[in-house]
Amino acid sequence: MKLLHTADWHIGKQLNGFDLLEEQWHAFTQIREIAKMEKVDGIIIAGDLFDRAIPSVSAVKALNEMFYLLNMEDGFPIYAVSGNHDSAQRLQFGGEWFERQHLHLATTIADALKPIETDTTQVFLLPFFDPIDARIYFEKEPDEIRTINDAMPLVINEMATQFHPEKHQLLVTHFHVQGEGNEAYELTSETTSTVGGLSAVSASHFQLFDYVALGHLHLYQASPNHKMRYSGSPVKFNTKEAKNQKGVYIVELDGELTTRFIPIQPKKDLIVLKGTYEELCSSEFYTQQPAKGSAFFSIKLTNRPLDQNPRQRLSEIYGDIVELHYLLEKTSGDMEIQHMRKRTALNEEEMIATFYEEMTGQALSDRQQEWTEETLISLRKEGGQS
Amino acid sequence: MKLLHTADWHIGKQLNGFDLLEEQWHAFTQIREIAKMEKVDGIIIAGDLFDRAIPSVSAVKALNEMFYLLNMEDGFPIYAVSGNHDSAQRLQFGGEWFERQHLHLATTIADALKPIETDTTQVFLLPFFDPIDARIYFEKEPDEIRTINDAMPLVINEMATQFHPEKHQLLVTHFHVQGEGNEAYELTSETTSTVGGLSAVSASHFQLFDYVALGHLHLYQASPNHKMRYSGSPVKFNTKEAKNQKGVYIVELDGELTTRFIPIQPKKDLIVLKGTYEELCSSEFYTQQPAKGSAFFSIKLTNRPLDQNPRQRLSEIYGDIVELHYLLEKTSGDMEIQHMRKRTALNEEEMIATFYEEMTGQALSDRQQEWTEETLISLRKEGGQS
DSSP states (O other): OEEEEEOOOOBTOEETTEEOHHHHHHHHHHHHHHHHHTTOSEEEEESOOBSSSSOOHHHHHHHHHHHIIIIIISOOOEEEEOOTTSOHHHHTTTHHHHHHTTEEEEOSHHHHTSOEEOSSEEEEEEOOOOHHHHHHHHTOOTTTOOSHHHHHHHHHHHHHTTOOTTSEEEEEEESOEEOTTTTTOOOOGGGOOOTTTTSOEEGGGGTTSSEEEEESOSOGGGOSBTTEEEOOOSSOOSGGGTTOOEEEEEEEOSSSOEEEEEEEOOSSEEEEEEEOHHHHHSHHHHTTSOOTTSEEEEEEESSOOSSSOHHHHHHHHHSEEEEEEEEEEOSSSEEEEEHHHHHHHHOHHHHHHHHHHHHHSSOOOHHHHHHHHHHHHHHHHHTTOO | OEEEEEOOOOBTOEETTEEOHHHHHHHHHHHHHHHHHTTOSEEEEESOOBSSSSOOHHHHHHHHHHHIIIIIISOOOEEEEOOTTSOHHHHTTTHHHHHHTTEEEEOSHHHHTSOEEOSSEEEEEEOOOOHHHHHHHHTOOTTTOOSHHHHHHHHHHHHHTTOOTTSEEEEEEESOEEOTTTTTOOOOGGGOOOTTTTSOEEGGGGTTSSEEEEESOSOGGGOSBTTEEEOOOSSOOSGGGTTOOEEEEEEEOSSSOEEEEEEEOOSSEEEEEEEOHHHHHSHHHHTTSOOTTSEEEEEEESSOOSSSOHHHHHHHHHSEEEEEEEEEEOSSSEEEEEHHHHHHHHOHHHHHHHHHHHHHSSOOOHHHHHHHHHHHHHHHHHTTOO
16 A cells, blocks of 8 residues: 655644745645655545634635545545644534545544555554543543553554454554654654643554554654654744755555655745844845745844844845844843744734634634724824824 | 425524524424425525534534434435525535535535536525625626625526526525515514625515525515525524424425425423513412423513512523513613623623634633633732622
């Protein structure tokens, strides 16, 4: 069985307010081409399909279309699980109809214990879950299942009772899995939290499987070992991922396990620039960079510019500046000041619009924007600000 | 062709905070039984499947299961449109997979112009839309399409070009359609708004169809004429609907059009009681009413009770009181004071929980409730309230 392994699409994600949907479509198109060229038997998407529990309307539309192209138009079976960013319960809608076309999207522990059987392989789809889900499913007390590491043996043992001796066993899941290969790996912010069962799961739980297709960590280099791999995200979501090559794995399970990493190229790359304000504004420097509009830039300034509005000048040169930080010598070494935050705090209209969209998944309508502005204007008048 | 016509399920709706999901399941079970007993060829659901654009997780789960039972388990084709309460764009997710199993759920004007063809009938599914949607679809200026009445001839003419002379034409849609039969009808609050293209659409637009299955008005008696009917909602959503018999239509299109209204019984009925506080608290009166817990009560008091907490006493007698109003003689005739509102305003915890759920579609988690309470307690302390 030959599969394409991808994960962490995070459809609908923004990079400090910059929409990544075009970038995500660009990556998707390459994934689709690779799947066709490699003539794979199916496509694994190991969780975090959406970026949030209630995705925006445009995100919903995009994922639906991507699924349609791969599954209905090209006829690829899809093996997907929900991740910690997805609402498992909302993703359940339509599941039975998707199954009929071999779009398998597991969202519960119960789903994980019903493997999808192909001629040669059993595919187990284990979505992200938290210890509470496991307690409910296995009818255990809180002190019996405190962490995911407590829950995992129960899940895997139930899976193992169903193993067919003449088939391969493949697991798709979405956790921070730690093995000898990634113990020392610098992780993205995605994974620094250890609360609520999000702490690392030991790779030792998964020894029985021929291949474990992982999602959650965005860097493919963070894989715990050669047969348990992160494909990484197809798009750079974070300046920590700026220098990371994105791509997918092609996994072949028949005979010896083989995995090949196939790179995906960004449409607009994410470039981190560091230097003094004067350096970055000099034509000797900026003519060496990707042209304005062809990349997202994260800029770290090593001095404080005299210019009153450095962001404006830098935007004129570079285009989309997703971050502007200052790396200044202070009392103790480097200290980052997020200029971003300051700027946001000044603009109440944007704050309200962002909050509303976060909460409702929809942008403010024109009328709502008008109301917001009118209200803020009258509030400012009351407060004597204008 | 024999069809069951229902509409306005509003899954997830609450009656002043009282969950109606059990009531909706009770009605659904009857609809399913009727469909089986009548051996219909399909089920029409004429819009407002959900009660809001971002339904709660439990509502999403319920509608998915209802669709599953009717369509996948019983094998009924479903002919549905989105209503003004639904998010057309969110309901699109999975549409192509649903189609394969004859679950047709139209959400756009474009969908409406591709009839579903059976051996004998063409089913046109026209979702609720607003004038802006029509302007975009037909590429018209605002002054060319100001209202739905301006848009409707364009839609119907395009449909008419596809009419098959030897077939019946059936339209499913979700608007306030006005004809000779309902001009004087007292409408529920649902339809009093005339802004944004929500004003009544003339029945004359739809003369070409053999039957028009309508949704939007919740009372089946509000049908514009004998071949354009509202099925009404299957559940009472409003005290104005309290005395209204709920049910579905069985529509037969072959030969002469016949329609039969089949009633649906509530599990917990909605009862309006009116009288003095003393009358309603007397055992002579309340022993004549449905027992506590077996109905929802809307209570209109004609005097102001001396009792400090009349709601508490009435709840002890009647159980679920969804409304408590005062009908008091004031300067000019009857004046209703919504006690409900006052009560809500006093309880900040509930306000926050309701607001959060309205915004996010999800209830506060236990932890969030704790935070809310802690925060309010400390705020009250600061404010000297406790």
